[in-house]
Amino acid sequence: MSRHQGMWWQSFSVFMARILPSQLLKTMIYTLKKKYVIGVVAIVFNSNGELLILHHTYRKEFLWRLPGGLKEATETPFETVVRELQEEANLQVEPLFLVALAQATISLDVAVLCKVVSEGEFVANPEVSARKWVDPREFMHQLPSEQQGFVVEALRLRALGIMNWGDHYE
Incomplete structure (x- = not known):
């Protein structure tokens, strides 16, 4: 035009x-106007600074990745991460703040830093077969590129003293 x-x-x-x-x-x-699908990705660290990742059963590549899912129409991104972490990993979390945004293949992904409130026993489900805590610096390169960016940003914020994940449980 x-x-x-x-x-x-x-x-x-x-x-x-x-x-x-x-x-x-x-x-x-x-x-x-063009419509967008909003994906919400949870960044969760434990008291040892380890990153939560989940083994997704339906993925063809990058089977281990950050937890998350698509935002429902009536949800906020914070409500989405609370729901997804409960469903996928049996974790109760408190969303703290938005870390970053990235254009993914079919969605605009919003990364939310979360604090673990309680950790229940993991039970495999149709979407997720396992959960584990990993050293983010060692594992980061095995994540999809947009998720790598989210982890880099979270680590940068920690290094600046803006966030602290040392208070894992209340």
């Missing part, structure tokens, strides 16, 4: 926003 065409479209859009009823405008925007 040329600059002139872009300006015309912008002027037209502003004009329509002024005259259309609010609900109709919202419906049109929702219909016309």
Whole structure:
């Protein structure tokens, strides 16, 4: 679209926003705008600084990876990590803050740093066959590239003193 065409479209859009009823405008925007799938990835460290990874049964590559899943329409990313970690790993967590964003293959992934509140006995399920704690620096290169970036950012924040995962359990 040329600059002139872009300006015309912008002027037209502003004009329509002024005259259309609010609900109709919202419906049109929702219909016309591109939709995104939001994936939420949990970054969880234990008191030894080890990173939680899960063995996913349905993956063709990178079977061991960070826990997470797709955000439901009514959930916040924090609610998604709480649900996913309970379902996949039998962990109760407290989400602390967003660490990073990355464009994945089919989704926009949001990484959330979580603190473990309690760790139940792991029970294999259709999605996840095992969980383990690993040294993040040794294991990081076995993760998908976007997840490597999340771990690097979490480690950087720790080195800056912005976060501390030493208080594993309350």
